[in-house]
Amino acid sequence: MLNVFASAPPRGDASLGEQLLQRLHLDGQLLLALIVLSLAGLAILYGASNQDTGMVYRQAVRVALSFVVLLAVAQISPQFLRQWSPWLFALGLMLLLFTLHSGHIGRGAQRWLSLGVVRFQPSEIMKIAVPMMVAWYLHDRPLPPNWKQLLPLAAMIFIPVLLVAIEPDLGTALLILSAGAFAVFLAGLRLRVILLIAVALAIATPIVWHFMHVYQRERLLTFLDPQRDPLGAGYHIIQSQIAIGSGGMFGKGWLHGSQSQLDFLPESSTDFIYAVLGEQFGFIGAIVLLALYGFIIARSLLIALRAQDTYSRLLAGAITMALFTYVFINSGMVSGILPVVGVPLPLVSYGGSSLVTLMAGFGMLMSIHSHRKLLAT
Amino acid sequence: MARIRIRNEWLERHQFTLRVIVVGSIGLILLLAVVTRLFYLxxxxxxxxxxxxxxNRLRNEPVMPPRGLIYDRNGVLLAENRPSYELDIIPEQVPDLDATLKALAKVIDIRPQDLKQFDDLLKTKKPFQPLPIRSNLSDAEVAHFAVDRQDFPGVDIRATLARYYPLGPVTAHVIGYTGIISQDELARLDPNQYTSTSQVGKIGIEGAYESLLHGSTGVRQVEADAQGRTVRVVSYTPPVPGKNLYLSIDVRLQEAAEKALGSNSGAVVAIDPRDGGVLALVSTPSFDPNLFIGGISPADFSKLNTDPLQPLFNRALRGQYPPGSTIKPFLALAALNYKVVDPFKNLMCPGYLYVPPNPHPYRDWKAGGHGEIDLPNAITQSCDVYFYTVALKLGIDRIHDYLTTQLGFGEPSGIDLMGERDGVVPSPLWKRQTLHQPWYLGDLVIVGIGQGYLLVTPLQLADGVAAIAMHGERFVPQLLHAIGDPLSGKITDTQAHALPPVQESYASAWNIVVQAMKNVVATWEGTAHNIGIGAKYSIAGKTGTAQVYRKRLGVFGEESEADIPKALRDNALFIAFAPVNDPRIAVAVEVDHGGGGGGTAAPIARAVMDEYLLHEINPAPKQP
Incomplete structure (x- = not known):
């Protein structure tokens, strides 16, 4: 049925459905996987929000709108995306600066920018704009990037990362960093450069530590080890592990998790929704969802491998690996192997801002996939 | 250029494929790490x-068992549970405890001792348990709090049951009272049983039968959410209510004794000699035990505690008095047992007795003496000289042995109340150990008239006279008459605890002593003939007048007892039982500084016996 490595059928004997998908510049397997994931996400949300139909309805509307975004972006050709990459990056950077200057303060951080009726986070744009910019910068240069190119590459990644980090929104900063870094890595950054960066970081850490104030060190330690603060940040992770662990092999059943239903699990509809899944659907449910992400990531990587130009390849690979970073950080944080970082579970967590960016990214993957075929003919 | 681009294109593709495989593999490994972690969890x-x-989900909430009720032998309610409102604080749910307590004090009267008790509880109980800050809230206080309730998260009013003693002071020294559990008590009690109960029996029946009255705490297992709100009840184990207690006490006698004692301080103990059941146990002045419920205010406590008449002091149980002449029938029994006197052989009483080497005579209460007198008349007329002689003939060792081992003086009677005192039956050994002094002959002489070191409690006197009434049969005095199970409705009578009978080797000793005691009341020579007048049943008794102040009338210019300050007057005592041939009640009366036993104490005993014997009622069917 679904085969990641299936090659596209010849256009001539394509069925009506396949013809329609091609006309719409869509990849059927990826689209189906995304739809399944979105529907599963809504079902989990229903169980995580104490059967809050209003919440599920609002999320369903967002999901539907994000699919429209996907469809729209899929129609844009990779060449057009490439040409507009620096402009989008510049716009994102300006909005980011503007947000820092006069944005809305939501939950203790300046992230939101109001555009009349819609509020959005400019940092979301950067999740896409940074890999686009890196891919644009490298698309007509011989790869792997040489020493001279590292400085501009570092600037186009770290300036937005730092701007987002001081909002502060460490989760998003981390995702932007990973998207940019994956793009550079996929471009073939030499192993010795990678090692050099690693060594430089290892040397810099104690020096930076030395110049930090005591309270800053404390903050960093709490950030790295929530168990230092069991009633604050630690409470989340402890309750989350109880929820997952008590789920067992098959879970307590949909809508039957005491941790989530009785509000012991904080942020159960947003960042910690994976724990709800683990409690209600058990090990099996948690594995099935990871497998679904695995399929989406594998299919997207295949699209990247098949891409015919540097820009498409790097962009597709970076977007895919950013999705992987999302999934790994969230599932790792919820299961207690990573510190608590505010990263949602893509397409499952309640919230609209990251959903649109994600779907725009998938739209680009679809575009890269479908426009390649048109070019090949 | 173009060729280089094509070569680069191929190389780049190859490089990219390798890199995708690398990141894909790393990704797979990392996701497998998450899977491993999930497997572990x-x-x-x-x-x-x-x-x-x-x-997290389930919480066990203790459910308070209703405390057992206490009735008298006729089913009159002596201790009950009344609905009451208690103000509880759940410390965990209060954002700022100090500020909340301050704000609460503006709405509700919170006394310093309430805060102290609350602080004590705060140290021992868990922060999610509701702790009482005030009990017995008035309706007005409940209304005031209800208006401002939203300002006090974690504070709530709880409907509970509070102990109430309908007869108040009349039964205070028998029933005792309950109070808030202290730290020490908490260490003794089963903590699982006292999670829901903040009150515990302190003294009296409430204290002695705490384990029966308390019952057993129930458990309500509830599902609670993260805020601690109850979502639903999962399981419920109902509490087992405490047992209802029926006492042998007859409140009519309590009231009669209290009325007869009037403003005097003193004690009355009445016992059914046939089984040891205590019919009345009165100590005046008394106090209102209801003041102690939910914690007594310092002002009230200090008033009770500093009262010179000591209303909190249970004279019946803990008052140790010289028995005076009431000891004479008991010494007569000892003298007959050891055959040191011939009961019908006269002895000359000139009104005094010289006991060498003491140059001063031991005087008789009757100036001029009783003349020639035998044992029965020496009891009837309370001849002191006769009993000085008896004491000398018996010697202190035999007196000590007989009074302690046979009649129960000098040791606790074993009544089912706490805090009973032993009294003192002196002996050379006792004197050496306690006072570090040698024993003198003079110490022995005055024991013959119940003075000196000899001390008894009113309860011991009643217990002793009950033994005389039964011609030596003895029972442990007991207040608990029956136990009612409120669940099954079954009432179980308690067993009388018989003691070995009093040893008496002189065959007619009991008849001689009883007849002599009957004559105390029935003849004109008797020291309590005043109470024999108009009695519809036969009474046997013995008066006692115990010196608390060494004096001789006239020395300080006093003409009569009335001229002596009350605090220095003699204690009046009287022991009695009735009817003589079929004894149903034995009484001991002690009136502090009451003067003569016949004049003050005997009428009180008569009033109690009248109430019991003349107005005997058929006990009402007991309520389980």
Whole structure:
């Protein structure tokens, strides 16, 4: 049925459905996987929000709108995306600066920018704009990037990362960093450069530590080890592990998790929704969802491998690996192997801002996939 | 240029493919790490986390058992539970405890001792348990708090049951009272049983039968959410209510004794000699035990505690008095047992007795003496000289042995109340150990008239006279008459605890002593003939007048007892039982500084016996 490595059928004997998908510049397997994931996400949300139909309805509307975004972006050709990459990056950077200057303060951080009726986070744009910019910068240069190119590459990644980090929104900063870094890595950054960066970081850490104030060190330690603060940040992770662990092999059943239903699990509809899944659907449910992400990531990587130009390849690979970073950080944080970082579970967590960016990214993957075929003919 | 681009294109593709394989592999490994972690949490440690989740979800709430009720022998309610409102604080749910307490004090009268009790509880109880800050709220206080309730998260009014003693002071020294559990008590009690109960029996029946009255705490297992709100009840084990207690006490006698004592301080103990059941146990002045419920205010307590008449002091149980002449019948029994006197052989009483080497005579209460007198008349007329002689003939060792081992003086009677005092039956050994002094002959002489070191409690006197009434049969005095189970409705009578009978080797000793005691009341020579007048039943008694102040009338210019300050007057005592041939009640009366036993104490005993014997009622059917 679904085969990641299936090659596209010849256009001539394509069925009506396949013809329609091609006309719409869509990849059927990826689209189906995304739809399944979105529907599963809504079902989990229903169980995580104490059967809050209003919440599920609002999320369903967002999901539907994000699919429209996907469809729209899929129609844009990779060449057009490439040409507009620096402009989008510049716009994102300006909005980011503007947000820092006069944005809305939501939950203790300046992230939101109001555009009349819609509020959005400019940092979301950067999740896409940074890999686009890196891919644009490298698309007509011989790869792997040489020493001279590292400085501009570092600037186009770290300036937005730092701007987002001081909002502060460490989760998003981390995702932007990973998207940019994956793009550079996929471009073939030499192993010795990678090692050099690693060594430089290892040397810099104690020096930076030395110049930090005591309270800053404390903050960093709490950030790295929530168990230092069991009633604050630690409470989340402890309750989350109880929820997952008590789920067992098959879970307590949909809508039957005491941790989530009785509000012991904080942020159960947003960042910690994976724990709800683990409690209600058990090990099996948690594995099935990871497998679904695995399929989406594998299919997207295949699209990247098949891409015919540097820009498409790097962009597709970076977007895919950013999705992987999302999934790994969230599932790792919820299961207690990573510190608590505010990263949602893509397409499952309640919230609209990251959903649109994600779907725009998938739209680009679809575009890269479908426009390649048109070019090949 | 173009060729280089094509070569680069191929190389780049190859490079990219390699890199995708690398990131894909790393990604797969990392996701497998998450899977491993999930396996550990959900399969390996599943049980552990289930336990933690259940601990989150389920909470055991203790359910207070209703405390057992206390009735008298006729089914009159002596201790009940009344609905009452208590103000509880759940410390965990209060954002700022100090500020909340300050704000609460503006709405509700919170006394310093309430705060102290609350602080004590705060140290021992868990922060999610409701702790009482005030009990017995008035309706007005409940209304005031209800208006401002939203300002006090974690503070709530709880409908509970508070102890109430309908007869108040009349039964205070028998029933005792309950109070808030102290730190020391908490260490003694089963903590699982006292999670829901803040009150415990302190003294009296409430204290002695705490375990029967308390019952057993029930458990309501509830599902609670993260805020601690109850979502639903999962299981419910109802509490087992405490047992209802029926006392042998007859409140009519309590009231009659209290009325007869009037403003005097003193004690009355009445016992059914046939089984040891205590019919009345009165100590005046008394106090209102209801003041102690929910914690007595310092002002009230200090008033009770500093009162010179000591209303909190249970004279019947803890008052140790010289028995005076009431000891004479008991010494007569000892003298007959050891055959040191011939009861019908006269002895000359000139009104004094010289006991060498003491140059001063031991005087008789009757100036000029009783003349020639035998044992029965020496009891009837309370001849002191006769009993000085008896004491000398018996010697202190035999007196000590007989009074302690046979009649129960000098040791606790074993009544089912706490805090009973032993009294003192002196002996050379006792004097050496306690006072570090040698024993003198003079110490022995005055024991013959119940003075000196000899001390008894009113309860011991009543217990002793009951033994005389039964011609030596003895029972442990007991207040608990029957136990009612409120669930099954079954009432179980308690057993009388018989003691070995009093040893008496002189065959007619009992008849001689009883007849002599009957004559105390029935003849004109008797020291209590005043109470024999108009009695519809036969009474046997013995008066006692115990010196608390060494004096001789006239020395300080006093003409009569009335001229002596009350605090220095003699204690009046009287022991009696009735009817003589079929004894149903034995009484001991002690009136502090009451003067003569015949004049003050005997009429009180008569009033109690009248109430019992003349107005005997058929006990009402007991309520379980």
């Amino acid at each position: 959900q399969i390996v440690s599943h049980e552990h986390y289930v336990t933690l989740a259940e601990g």
